[in-house]
Amino acid sequence: MGVSETYVRGRRLVVDQPLAIVVGLIGLWMAWFLAAGLAAGRVQFHDVAALLWDGLLRGLIVGLAGIGLSMTYSILNFANFSHGDYITAGAFSGWAVTYLLAGLGEADVGSLLLVGAGGSVFGGALGIGVTTSPIAVAAGAVVAGVATVALALVIDRVVYRPIRDESGITLLITSIGVAFALRYLLVFVFGTDVRGTTAAGFVPRASVPVVDGTVRVTAHDATLLVVSVGLMLGVHLLLQRTKLGKAMRAMSDNEDLARITGIPTERVVRATWIIGGGLTGVAGYMFVLWKGTLGFNDGWLLLLLIFAAVILGGIGSIYGAIGGGIIIGVTASTSVIWVPSEFGRAAAFMVMIVILLFKPKGIFGGRTTA
Amino acid sequence: MSLLEVRDLDAGYGDLQILTDVDLDVGADEYVTIVGPNGAGKSTVMKSVFGLTTHMAGTVTFAGEDITATKPEDVIHKGMGYVPQSDNVFAALNVRENLEMGAYILDEVPEAALREVYERFPILEERRDQKAGTMSGGQQQMLAMGRALMLDPDLLLLDEPSAGLAPDLVEEMFDKIDEINDAGTAVLMVEQNAKEALRRCDRGYVLANGQNRYVDEGRKLLNDEQVRQEFLGG
Numbered sequence: 180m181g182v183s184e185t186y187v188r189g190r191r192l193v194v195d196q197p198l199a200i201v202v203g204l205i206g207l208w209m210a211w212f213l214a215a216g217l218a219a220g221r222v223q224f225h226d227v228a229a230l231l232w233d234g235l236l237r238g239l240i241v242g243l244a245g246i247g248l249s250m251t252y253s254i255l256n257f258a259n260f261s262h263g264d265y266i267t268a269g270a271f272s273g274w275a276v277t278y279l280l281a282g283l284g285e286a287d288v289g290s291l292l293l294v295g296a297g298g299s300v301f302g303g304a305l306g307i308g309v310t311t312s313p314i315a316v317a318a319g320a321v322v323a324g325v326a327t328v329a330l331a332l333v334i335d336r337v338v339y340r341p342i343r344d345e346s347g348i349t350l351l352i353t354s355i356g357v358a359f360a361l362r363y364l365l366v367f368v369f370g371t372d373v374r375g376t377t378a379a380g381f382v383p384r385a386s387v388p389v390v391d392g393t394v395r396v397t398a399h400d401a402t403l404l405v406v407s408v409g410l411m412l413g414v415h416l417l418l419q420r421t422k423l424g425k426a427m428r429a430m431s432d433n434e435d436l437a438r439i440t441g442i443p444t445e446r447v448v449r450a451t452w453i454i455g456g457g458l459t460g461v462a463g464y465m466f467v468l469w470k471g472t473l474g475f476n477d478g479w480l481l482l483l484l485i486f487a488a489v490i491l492g493g494i495g496s497i498y499g500a501i502g503g504g505i506i507i508g509v510t511a512s513t514s515v516i517w518v519p520s521e522f523g524r525a526a527a528f529m530v531m532i533v534i535l536l537f538k539p540k541g542i543f544g545g546r547t548t549a
Numbered sequence: 550m551s552l553l554e555v556r557d558l559d560a561g562y563g564d565l566q567i568l569t570d571v572d573l574d575v576g577a578d579e580y581v582t583i584v585g586p587n588g589a590g591k592s593t594v595m596k597s598v599f600g601l602t603t604h605m606a607g608t609v610t611f612a613g614e615d616i617t618a619t620k621p622e623d624v625i626h627k628g629m630g631y632v633p634q635s636d637n638v639f640a641a642l643n644v645r646e647n648l649e650m651g652a653y654i655l656d657e658v659p660e661a662a663l664r665e666v667y668e669r670f671p672i673l674e675e676r677r678d679q680k681a682g683t684m685s686g687g688q689q690q691m692l693a694m695g696r697a698l699m700l701d702p703d704l705l706l707l708d709e710p711s712a713g714l715a716p717d718l719v720e721e722m723f724d725k726i727d728e729i730n731d732a733g734t735a736v737l738m739v740e741q742n743a744k745e746a747l748r749r750c751d752r753g754y755v756l757a758n759g760q761n762r763y764v765d766e767g768r769k770l771l772n773d774e775q776v777r778q779e780f781l782g783g
Contacts, residue, residue, distance in 0.1 A: 429646075
């Protein structure tokens with residue numbers, strides 16, 4: 180009886196959940212491959228740890244930038260494709276200030292404000308870093324946030340607000356137009372060259388021992404970790420504890436009811452752009468500080484991962500954006516253990532598709548937490 | 550002068566007109582119900598009072614002030630609370646947060662009003678940390694009413710408060726509404742359960758095809774041969 184029961188159950192599983200079987204087998208193969216690799220010394224423990232660390236940090240960036248996207252989605256009901264270029268705009272405005280403060284007296288103000296356009300100033304030569312020029316970096320991060328807030332508010336007032344009552348598709352297509360306009364406006368001002376912003380030599384680092392080696396942790400890694408976790412915690416407290424946060428959750432839940440309750444919906448919309456924009460701008464700045472390069476395509480390329488993260492986490496939920504961001508980041512980074520590094524992004528999207536096949540609404544789906 | 554005066558109201562949604570020449574009065578402390586067949590425009594009257602429909606003609610006056618063109622988020626400042634028929638709680642917020650949202654327009658959460666709501670609906674205090682979306686239909690209805698009472702309104706608009714409730718809860722719900730009215734809040738209610746509503750109210754309006762058909766004391770309407778034949782199933 181035991182055998183036939185097991186057989187029947189197994190048969191049912193294969194028939195009902197063929198996908199689960201395939202995914203399970205692939206998972207098993209990956210686990211075996213990793214274990215065998217570690218045992219044979221083909222894969223080193225400290226390499227895996229370094230990839231996990233890299234993935235976590237990448238994921239925090241994606242998550243932090245994703246919060247804004249998820250918030251505007253849940254409150255305004257549209258997927259904002261110009262979000263990636265808000266990231267880039269925030270990064271350029273913040274880095275212009277950092278260059279200016281760090282390089283004042285060493286190069287002319289114009290080149291500094293254009294973030295060394297055309298190779299006129301090299302970030303590495305200015306010795307920018309969180310330890311070498313902390314004030315320039317802090318001021319840059321703040322300006323990145325403030326400038327992105329201003330940008331988001333202006334674009335909302337001029338573009339999105341007049342068509343607020345149109346369908347989500349109209350808004351989405353419009354936002355693609357905004358994305359291109361914004362990106363090429365940035366190109367017009369700052370040019371297309373990708374510049375190095377920080378020189379590795381100026382960034383202090385520590386080696387953390389891991390089983391068979393060490394993992395390198397830089398001061399910029401630590402800065403990114405502290406800033407992003409701090410901001411995420413701040414948003415969480417804002418949404419759960421403050422009157423504004425509760426009103427935002429209420430509005431994302433049921434806009435009509437929010438209106439008859441007397442919640443000033445336009446003011447909540449503005450607050451959403453302010454908070455989302457601020458986080459997005461700071462995320463853009465920290466992303467550049469962490470990776471050490473800045474180019475006009477940075478935000479747009481990151482946006483694809485951000486969309487993967489917020490959809491995976493359940494669009495509309497900030498916790499989904501954070502959780503999804505970390506999953507996407509870790510997947511993209513660790514995938515090199517199994518596949519060539521060119522496929523890192525593809526691997527992240529594969530994981531997104533697989534998770535959505537099992538949880539179509541995303542990990543935190545159905546819970547609108549603003 | 551009545552607390553709420555609706556005069557010659559034409560209203561609808563976009564180009565679609567639902568109401569024609571509707572007149573309605575609710576006095577201070579009065580309990581008024583609107584009954585009528587499905588699609589008569591009962592809910593539309595409520596929504597129009599709260600500025601949620603397209604206004605076409607006529608006036609809505611509340612406490613002597615013309616509120617015809619007032620936006621929904623401003624009507625609540627005039628002393629009117631509204632409980633829509635469905636989706637009337639914030640599902641993702643817990644019970645206490647829902648009640649706090651009811652008093653959003655005040656700077657501070659009015660603890661006395663909160664106390665009163667908890668006393669009127671003890672289940673809400675018991676469940677204050679529960680997400681509204683996970684509560685039963687009856688509990689959600691009580692929460693929706695509690696939310697509307699947080700500002701101690703002069704007039705409470707209730708759209709089908711007994712809809713979807715288990716039979717034993719319907720009676721309890723009507724008792725609660727009586728209590729609220731006895732405590733000095735005027736009530737304007739739309740009800741599917743016409744007989745019970747007319748039995749309980751001070752005055753009733755029978756609405757058909759978006760127009761007033763009969764107006765009288767509830768009990769008189771209940772005993773009116775024509776009303777019984779046409780609207781109450783004999």
